[in-house]
Structures are given as C-alpha cells and as structure tokens.
Amino acid sequence: MQDIIKPPVVDRRLSIAPMLDWTDRHCRYFLRQLSRHVLLYTEMVTTGALLHRDPERFLDYHPDEHPLALQLGGSEPGELARCTRLAGEWDYDEINLNVGCPSDRVQSGRFGACLMAEPALVAECVSAMRESTRRPVTVKHRIGIDERDSYDELSRFVETVADAGCRTFIVHARKAWLQGLSPKENREVPPLRHETIYRLKADFPELEIIINGGILGLDEVVRHLEQVDGAMIGRAAYHDPWLLAAADRRIFGDSAGPSSPRAVVLEMQSYVEQELARGSRLHHITRHMLGLFQGVPGARAWRRHLSEQANRPGAGWQTLLDAMAHIDDRSRPHRPFLRPLVSRKIIPHFICDKAFNRVTRRNAMTLMKTSNPWSLLDEFNREFSRMLPGFADDDSRVVGSNWAPAVDIKEEDDRFVIRADIPGVSADDIDISMEKGVLTISGERKHEAKEDKEGYHRIERSFGTFMRRFSLPENVDADKISASSKDGVVEVSLPKAVKQEDQPKKITVKNG
Numbered sequence: 001m002q003d004i005i006k007p008p009v010v011d012r013r014l015s016i017a018p019m020l021d022w023t024d025r026h027c028r029y030f031l032r033q034l035s036r037h038v039l040l041y042t043e044m045v046t047t048g049a050l051l052h053r054d055p056e057r058f059l060d061y062h063p064d065e066h067p068l069a070l071q072l073g074g075s076e077p078g079e080l081a082r083c084t085r086l087a088g089e090w091d092y093d094e095i096n097l098n099v100g101c102p103s104d105r106v107q108s109g110r111f112g113a114c115l116m117a118e119p120a121l122v123a124e125c126v127s128a129m130r131e132s133t134r135r136p137v138t139v140k141h142r143i144g145i146d147e148r149d150s151y152d153e154l155s156r157f158v159e160t161v162a163d164a165g166c167r168t169f170i171v172h173a174r175k176a177w178l179q180g181l182s183p184k185e186n187r188e189v190p191p192l193r194h195e196t197i198y199r200l201k202a203d204f205p206e207l208e209i210i211i212n213g214g215i216l217g218l219d220e221v222v223r224h225l226e227q228v229d230g231a232m233i234g235r236a237a238y239h240d241p242w243l244l245a246a247a248d249r250r251i252f253g254d255s256a257g258p259s260s261p262r263a264v265v266l267e268m269q270s271y272v273e274q275e276l277a278r279g280s281r282l283h284h285i286t287r288h289m290l291g292l293f294q295g296v297p298g299a300r301a302w303r304r305h306l307s308e309q310a311n312r313p314g315a316g317w318q319t320l321l322d323a324m325a326h327i328d329d330r331s332r333p334h335r336p337f338l339r340p341l342v343s344r345k346i347i348p349h350f351i352c353d354k355a356f357n358r359v360t361r362r363n364a365m366t367l368m369k370t371s372n373p374w375s376l377l378d379e380f381n382r383e384f385s386r387m388l389p390g391f392a393d394d395d396s397r398v399v400g401s402n403w404a405p406a407v408d409i410k411e412e413d414d415r416f417v418i419r420a421d422i423p424g425v426s427a428d429d430i431d432i433s434m435e436k437g438v439l440t441i442s443g444e445r446k447h448e449a450k451e452d453k454e455g456y457h458r459i460e461r462s463f464g465t466f467m468r469r470f471s472l473p474e475n476v477d478a479d480k481i482s483a484s485s486k487d488g489v490v491e492v493s494l495p496k497a498v499k500q501e502d503q504p505k506k507i508t509v510k511n512g
C-alpha cells in the first residue's frame with residue numbers, strides 16, 4: 001500500500017541522533033520545546049518488535065514531535081517493507097535504516113553496523129522500503145567496520161545504496177570494531193574522521209550527506225554546514241539540551257526560541273499533567289530534563305531533587321516546581337551565570353579554571369585518544385563563554401552571513417563596551433540595531449571585484465555579509481547606546497541603567 005499523501009520535505013540541517021533508551025517520546029517532546037525545527041529521531045526499533053509485538057507501544061508519539069523520523073533495525077527486506085508501511089500509517093516524516101549499531105545483540109540479528117559489509121543487501125532493503133512509501137528512506141551508518149575501513153570501501157557502500165534510491169546518508173564519523181569494544185567504547189575509542197565525510201560529500205555532491213559524531217555545539221554545526229548538508233548531534237544535546245535553544249535562530253533562521261531553561265520547564269506543564277493522567281510516571285519524563293540547567297547555580301540540587309522525588313508515589317507537576325525552586329537564575333533569566341563572582345572581581349581566572357576543569361573532566365577518557373583537538377577547544381570556548389555574565393554563550397555568529405568579526409566585550413562600572421574588528425568597511429556600511437534585548441551588528445565588506453585572482457599566493461581575508469548578535473544584560477539602557485568607528489575598530493558603548501527597553505532602536509555609527 002502506498003501512502004496517498006505527498007511526501008514531506010524534511011529539513012535535515014540539524015537533527016538529534018537516535019539513541020536507544022534516551023530519545024523516547026518523552027525525551028523528544030521535551031527537546032521539541034527547545035527547537036521547533038530540529039529533526040528528531042526515535043530510538044532504533046527492530047522489525048521483530050514492530051511486527052511481533054504491539055506496534056502502538058513503539059510507534060505512538062505526540063503530534064508536536066514532528067518533524068520526526070522513525071529508525072528501523074533489520075535486514076530482511078520484506079519485514080522492513082512492512083514496517084515502513086506502518087511508519088506511513090503513523091505519519092512519520094522519514095524512515096531511517098540503522099547500519100551503525102555495533103552491539104552483539106544487533107550483530108546476532110545480522111543488522112546494524114555489520115551490514116556495512118553487505119552493501120548489496122542494504123540496497124535491497126532500501127529498495128523494498130522505498131517501494132512501500134513515498135516518504136524519504138535514509139540510511140545511518142559508520143565510516144567503516146573492522147579492517148574494512150578504507151575510503152574506497154565506504155564510497156562503494158554509499159554508491160551501491162544510492163543506486164537503490166537512497167538520497168540521504170547520515171554518517172557517524174567513526175569506524176566500529178565489531179569485536180572487542182562495547183557499543184559505548186565504539187562511540188569513543190575509534191578516532192573521529194570528519195574529513196572523510198567532507199570527502200564523501202565532495203565525491204557525491206548530488207546526495208544529501210549528514211555528519212554525525214562528537215559535535216558539541218552550534219558553532220561546530222555551523223562550521224560543518226559549510227562542508228556538508230546537515231549535522232546530527234547526539235550525546236551533547238542530551239546532556240546539555242539548552243545548547244539547542246539558539247538552534248532555530250542560528251540554523252533555521254527563525255527568531256522563535258525559548259527565553260530561558262525555566263520557560264522550557266513551564267512549557268512542559270500540560271504535557272506532564274496529561275501523561276500522568278494517562279498513567280505515565282513522572283520520573284520517565286524528568287529523567288531527560290536533568291541536564292537542562294547545566295552551569296546554572298542550583299543545577300545540582302535540581303538534579304538531586306528530581307532523581308530522589310520524581311520516582312515517588314504521588315510525584316507530579318509540583319515536584320518539578322519544587323525542583324526548580326533550587327535554581328538561582330534571578331540575576332539573569334537567560335544564561336544566568338556567576339554574577340556574584342564578577343562583582344567580587346575573581347573573574348577571569350576562576351572562570352578559566354572552572355571551564356577547563358569541566359571540559360577535561362568530561363573528556364578525561366578521550367582526551368589522549370581524540371583525533372580532533374579542535375572539538376575540545378570548541379567545547380572549552382563554549383564552557384568559558386557560558387560562564388560569562390550577560391553576553392553569555394557564543395551563539396552570536398549567524399548562519400547565512402559570510403563571516404563574523406572578532407569582538408572583545410568588556411564590563412566597566414557604568415557601561416559595557418563591545419569592540420569589533422571590522423576593517424575595510426565604512427561606517428555607512430555597518431548596521432547596528434537593538435531589538436528585544438538583542439544587539440545586532442551587521443553589514444557587508446564588498447569584494448574587490450576588479451582584482452584578478454591570478455597572482456595571489458594566498459586569499460584569507462573574508463568578504464561578503466557579516467553579522468553578530470548579542471543578548472544584552474538586563475541592565476543596559478537601550479536609549480543611550482552609541483557607536484563609533486575608528487581605524488577599523490567599531491566600538492559600541494552600552495551604558496548601564498535599571499530599565500531595558502523592548503522597543504526596536506537604530507544606532508548610527510559615526511566616523512571617528
């Protein structure tokens with residue numbers, strides 16, 4: 001039976017990885033409160049479970065979870081075709097085949113990562129699935145398995161499966177060792193090889209290639225999007241879901257997004273109450289929310305409260321409110337941090353140490369093995385910037401602009417100062433505006449069109465549009481913001497006040 005509706009167009013610029021036991025329907029509903037656009041994946045569901053047990057248990061979900069992909073595990077084309085039909089009946093936006101899971105259980109069922117050794121069988125599975133639906137059928141796989149990890153082998157796999165009509169490949173940038181490593185070790189020990197996936201995209205430009213593995217934040221996503229079609233984040237988004245808060249704005253160009261972690265919790269109220277009324281346990285919902293306040297004073301008490309109380313009989317919405325009472329985010333609802341430390345003038349030393357400790361602790365096991373030190377540096381930067389008060393988190397680079405000027409941000413007794421390096425752009429070509437607490441610096445550095453590219457040994461300078469955005473601290477007086485430009489440095493002065501206007505405001509840049 002073919003679906004009679006039109007196939008959906010799925011935007012895969014950013015997705016959340018399928019994660020067994022983690023990305024269940026409660027988790028997905030919660031993540032949806034952080035981003036309206038990010039593509040969500042179910043945990044892997046085996047064909048056996050769907051066909052021989054009650055499919056409702058595995059397939060039901062909340063309508064708000066769209067866009068939503070179902071991941072199937074199996075290798076028998078007929079069974080996969082029947083499950084694909086079920087996915088259509090349940091209105092999933094995409095059906096994905098797992099060719100990346102290395103667990104023993106999956107191998108004994110002859111599916112998951114071991115299928116990388118059988119591209120013809122995967123092609124047959126994809127064909128059967130595609131004949132059963134008009135929705136996109138995608139494949140998630142590794143860059144190799146065991147000794148079969150050459151680029152030739154990988155590209156042969158992709159070519160064979162693409163010949164069966166698969167247009168989208170989600171590639172985990174690690175090979176898997178089928179013997180000797182646990183699934184967890186197989187997500188950490190084999191080195192990350194993002195450049196292999198870039199090469200795949202260059203060799204198969206007509207295919208949609210999504211990169212996965214070790215991506216820790218939106219800055220990295222933005223960088224990957226310059227090379228491939230989309231990025232998939234797994235563990236980082238689960239442990240630190242707030243990193244998705246800026247995803248709609250930065251990746252999908254939608255200004256909507258949650259104003260604070262607290263607002264995300266409050267959005268969950270009716271869902272929690274409905275689920276409890278249906279007999280769900282509070283703990284099954286809140287276990288996915290433990291990381292929401294990462295880095296905010298009171299986060300540990302929030303986690304402890306939920307871990308101890310949400311399991312108890314009678315636990316309900318009030319339990320969540322009680323847990324949230326431990327959070328001290330009054331100084332700043334969005335990215336609150338370390339305000340008291342700033343006033344005691346023990347920044348930046350302390351913050352540096354703390355950020356460094358957090359990152360190295362998290363990566364203690366992988367620090368020596370990683371092939372991608374930049375991802376650690378990136379994580380350090382993110383950790384560091386989220387600890388700064390006010391201009392928190394470097395979500396300020398905007399997808400779509402060609403480059404982003406470097407900035408210094410400084411707090412003085414009576415004002416904040418942003419200095420941005422924008423050489424070669426006249427003041428008239430720089431726009432600074434302020435709306436709803438967000439300061440935007442944008443403009444364009446025009447290409448030097450007349451110069452011939454021949455004769456250049458190196459071209460490093462960026463041209464085209466630039467943009468950076470900063471959420472302002474609450475105590476900035478929007479009416480008094482001024483800006484000047486001198487010797488290629490634009491200085492924006494943001495005097496402090498008690499009150500912050502919400503009105504849009506244009507600031508003229510004077511020639512210095």
Ligand SMILES: Cc1cc2nc3c(=O)[nH]c(=O)nc-3n(C[C@H](O)[C@H](O)[C@H](O)COP(=O)(O)O)c2cc1C
Pocket residue numbers: 017018019020021022043044071098099100101140172187212213214215232233234235236
């Ligand atoms: C707890 C857990 C369960 C996972 N389950 C699945 C799964 O069901 N299907 C799948 O394709 N990958 C699964 N993965 C792998 C992730 O989808 C992803 O490929 C991997 O974690 C690498 O991405 P990351 O570094 O962003 O986490 C799982 C990962 C974790 C941590």
